[in-house]
Amino acid sequence: MIRCSRAAMIVLGLIAQAGSARAQGSGSPNAAAGLAEVSIVGSDYAFLKPPPSIAAGKTLFSFENRGRVRHELSIALLQPGVTVKDVMEAPAGQTTSRRFVESIIGILIARPGESSGGRLFADLQRGRRYIIVCTLKDTPDAQRHAELGMVSSFDVP
Numbered sequence: 842m843i844r845c846s847r848a849a850m851i852v853l854g855l856i857a858q859a860g861s862a863r864a865q866g867s868g869s870p871n872a873a874a875g876l877a878e879v880s881i882v883g884s885d886y887a888f889l890k891p892p893p894s895i896a897a898g899k900t901l902f903s904f905e906n907r908g909r910v911r912h913e914l915s916i917a918l919l920q921p922g923v924t925v926k927d928v929m930e931a932p933a934g935q936t937t938s939r940r941f942v943e944s945i946i947g948i949l950i951a952r953p954g955e956s957s958g959g960r961l962f963a964d965l966q967r968g969r970r971y972i973i974v975c976t977l978k979d980t981p982d983a984q985r986h987a988e989l990g991m992v993s994s995f996d997v998p
């Protein structure tokens with residue numbers, strides 16, 4: 842019994858040390874872990890001042906919806922040389938085909954006036970271009986938000 846409690850005390854001590862080390866680090870735990878954080882803001886129907894470029898490396902994206910309808914932040918790695926215009930002019934149903942998109946990173950969704958509860962991780966590759974887009978529609982017959990202007994891209998220098 843004495844052994845057990847001593848082991849438990851050691852474990853608790855290690856947890857306390859880890860906690861204080863994190864608290865002493867500069868910035869957030871993510872910054873300490875080498876994770877950049879990028880916040881993207883959406884409205885009806887555009888991304889507000891999306892960054893034209895983002896540094897390479899491990900990045901956590903968050904998404905805030907300042908609009909009156911539900912929006913998403915969908916991120917994908919474009920094939921080399923592909924532009925947003927190319928994707929927007931693609932035949933219906935082919936916008937995320939391998940011809941245009943090398944890899945689909947993921948999607949964050951946020952209700953009006955809210956931020957997404959989770960965040961999206963991407964290991965951004967140097968020299969590449971990523972598209973950010975909202976493919977939602979307000980009604981089944983409506984245009985996709987992308988067609989209303991909710992699409993952009995950023996380069997990774």
Ligand SMILES: [Cu+2]
Binds near residue numbers: 912913986991
């Ligand atoms: Cu949208």
